[in-house]
Amino acid sequence: MGSTTIPVLLVTANVGSIFEDPTEMLKIWTEEFLSTVSKLDPKFIALHCQEVGGKNYELSMKHVEHFIKLLMSSNELRLFDKIRVFLDEDYSSAENFTALGNLYFVHKSLENILLWDFKDMKFVPVQGKEIYSGNIEAVVTKEKAKFPQDFFPECKWSRKGFMRTRWSLNGTVIDLVNIHLFHDASNFIAMESYPSVYCKNRRRALEHTLQRFHNDSYSNAPYFLFGDFNFRTDTDGVIKLKSFDKELEAFEDTLTEYPVTFPPSYPFEEKISKATSYMQTRCPAWCDRVVLSRCAKQLVSEDSKVEYGLIGINTCMGDHKVRNLIVCVQYDFLFLSIYFMQPVFLDFHMLVTDE
Ligand SMILES: *[C@@H]1O[C@H](CO)[C@@H](O)[C@H](O)[C@H]1NC(C)=O
Ligand SMILES: *[C@@H]1O[C@H](CO)[C@@H](O)[C@H](O)[C@H]1NC(C)=O
Ligand SMILES: *[C@@H]1O[C@H](CO)[C@@H](O)[C@H](O)[C@H]1NC(C)=O
Numbered sequence: 001m002g003s004t005t006i007p008v009l010l011v012t013a014n015v016g017s018i019f020e021d022p023t024e025m026l027k028i029w030t031e032e033f034l035s036t037v038s039k040l041d042p043k044f045i046a047l048h049c050q051e052v053g054g055k056n057y058e059l060s061m062k063h064v065e066h067f068i069k070l071l072m073s074s075n076e077l078r079l080f081d082k083i084r085v086f087l088d089e090d091y092s093s094a095e096n097f098t099a100l101g102n103l104y105f106v107h108k109s110l111e112n113i114l115l116w117d118f119k120d121m122k123f124v125p126v127q128g129k130e131i132y133s134g135n136i137e138a139v140v141t142k143e144k145a146k147f148p149q150d151f152f153p154e155c156k157w158s159r160k161g162f163m164r165t166r167w168s169l170n171g172t173v174i175d176l177v178n179i180h181l182f183h184d185a186s187n188f189i190a191m192e193s194y195p196s197v198y199c200k201n202r203r204r205a206l207e208h209t210l211q212r213f214h215n216d217s218y219s220n221a222p223y224f225l226f227g228d229f230n231f232r233t234d235t236d237g238v239i240k241l242k243s244f245d246k247e248l249e250a251f252e253d254t255l256t257e258y259p260v261t262f263p264p265s266y267p268f269e270e271k272i273s274k275a276t277s278y279m280q281t282r283c284p285a286w287c288d289r290v291v292l293s294r295c296a297k298q299l300v301s302e303d304s305k306v307e308y309g310l311i312g313i314n315t316c317m318g319d320h321k322v323r324n325l326i327v328c329v330q331y332d333f334l335f336l337s338i339y340f341m342q343p344v345f346l347d348f349h350m351l352v353t354d355e
């Protein structure tokens with residue numbers, strides 16, 4: 001029995017608003033992300049984005065391309081010689097479009113990296129850099145689905161679903177799942193009861209997704225689920241100061257999470273145009289999360305230092321660069337979207353069994 005570890009960085013980011021002001025925000029966001037990469041020095045990076053392209057995909061397509069180029073040509077990522085990018089971009093297909101983007105960067109020091117082919121149900125070697133964009137329905141190294149239509153509020157399609165990949169990192173197999181669950185369409189209805197109708201919808205969609213993985217005709221793997229869960233807090237619970245960040249509790253037999261010690265990523269994500277006085281008094285919530293199956297937690301080295309937090313949180317506060325300070329003032333809500341990225345920094349135990 002031998003064992004080594006691989007530093008892994010998992011990031012989730014709802015990037016919708018950076019595409020609404022791409023000239024400034026793309027650059028700042030990318031710098032923030034890359035400086036985190038430099039600081040943590042991971043060897044495997046998974047970046048899961050939601051709302052790629054923002055609201056106007058038709059107009060933003062070229063910015064998405066620019067965004068990917070910025071990352072791929074960066075100095076910080078120059079030693080990552082194996083890259084896979086999956087961008088679900090075909091907005092003309094209401095039944096399939098999720099606006100999800102899964103980006104994976106593998107350091108050149110890592111060898112023996114495989115990706116699962118969901119069609120032929122076998123692993124294939126990962127070499128070089130490949131970007132799948134546009135209509136990616138036929139790409140077999142990812143699994144992507146929207147939630148069933150009757151799960152959607154009023155049966156109206158929106159871009160909610162998941163995109164999964166399965167990796168074998170030097171023999172350790174894991175699933176990485178990008179997920180975007182339903183949001184609270186009305187604050188007032190959300191307030192009426194806990195769990196709210198929205199919370200129940202999210203729970204149902206998440207249950208469905210986990211069940212779907214469980215039903216795989218191939219073996220189950222430990223999984224990491226990171227995306228925009230749209231989890232909200234139980235307002236009444238906050239008032240009585242009881243436990244109020246409860247949406248994950250329904251899954252505690254299956255899922256686990258590292259302690260949340262960072263400030264809520266919401267309500268920063270709301271669009272300024274929608275902000276009413278009611279909104280401002282609304283409870284902060286932790287929408288964006290990195291959770292893992294209980295099996296996955298066993299892969300995490302016990303003596304590794306796990307960091308779970310927001311990226312960019314310090315850019316706007318304290319001892320920071322004037323330029324960023326200005327940006328913070330100018331681009332209030334856009335700037336804060338940078339914070340949606342939440343890294344888990346893990347050392348995987350590489351379990352090597354001798355046959
Ligand atoms: C949507 O996805 C289904 C299932 O993968 C596929 O059969 C169909 O052709 C897709 N539609 C478009 C417009 O790509
Ligand atoms: C990969 O696994 C082998 C043993 O099978 C080990 O010797 C090697 O150090 C591992 N490489 C990394 C980068 O962890
Ligand atoms: C999983 O399998 C069970 C039992 O066959 C079935 O009832 C259920 O609908 C399946 N769920 C999904 C999401 O595929």
